[in-house]
Amino acid sequence: MNRRTLVLFLAPLLLANCTTIPELGAMADKGGTRQRRIVVKLAEQKAYLYHRDKMVAVSPISSGREGKHTPVGRFSVIEKDIDHRSSLYGNYVRSGKVVKENIDVRKGGRPPGCKFEGVPMPYFLRFTGAYGLHAGNLPGYPASSGCVRLPKRQAKRFYDAVRLGTPVTVQR
Template sequence: MKFIRFVFPMALAGAALLTSCQTAPVSGGPYHVTAYKPNDPSKVRVKVSLSKQNVYVMEGDRCLMAVACSVGIPAKPTPKGNFTIYRKEENKRSGSYGFRVIGNNVVPSEGQGGPGRYVGYPMGYWCEFAPAYGFHQGFVHPYPRTHGCVRLHGEAAPKFFALVRNGTPVNIASTQPEDATLGSKVQRIDDSKAPDPDPHLMITSAAFQKPSGPLLE
């Protein structure tokens, strides 16, 4: 099984700069996402465009954050419809895939049965919107890659986590109206050639890197 790879906020060099929802991306430099504080957190809405692989965090017509994401593969698609965020966990680990620690060896594992100690794969900044489906930190590819979750870059995931709360509405559809106005300005990311992180690191708390500086402007 090819395990989903985890992306750290500072891991990717050569990605591009996204300065705001209204500014076109600039090529080169470290990847950076600007996210804005909502005036009224109860008015925050999340929209996911499956065809564009974009996430738009909106407060009315105001864009708080617009970023690329990875969505589910055809065999395990991201569910469409209206949902709400109902569970947030900053340092979540998967219960269905991860690693088995046997002495000094760390090997990929599916599920918790088997020899040694099981440690789930890190899924930082988890925001669950349906049973076993959530937004979380991970590598972002330019094509569907997940088992149904919505994966966000390590720079975007903690800011998304800060913007939403339990009860935040989520709409997931093939397209969104924001595709026409914001979609072309969202910087594309391709983590497909990034190396797999060291599994010995992935089983430790260091897998959950904390962002530096303020999350929201």
């Protein structure tokens, strides 16, 4: 089997496992951000971006794990923060070195001389309370503390495509 035949044979198999992410292209630059909405489908572990009722992007997600569920309902983007950091989850750091990692500031004490450093949540789109969409780790199942994590590239895409007030619907 020559190389070209091999590529033609393997390409559909490899692409079948990838999530198709249509490029927003010029749409992000023309027409503003009106008539856009985000739909998160927890059962599918996917987020969808719509423009004028046409799906323009889809992304895998990791939503809230057992006991830390992502809220379901109709919301809107109430904050955009490109360099957001968690105020609840992170590490205690002293002189630039992590002393205690993966902590919840509401549980346990801070070691002497340490400061809290929140987990980075780039391209944060807050939609209610402490919950939002942002770039983060996607292990392939619900694993967050309630936020909706997206791959960094898609998180930036969603962030750039919406504005404050954009509708966000989270479905089971």
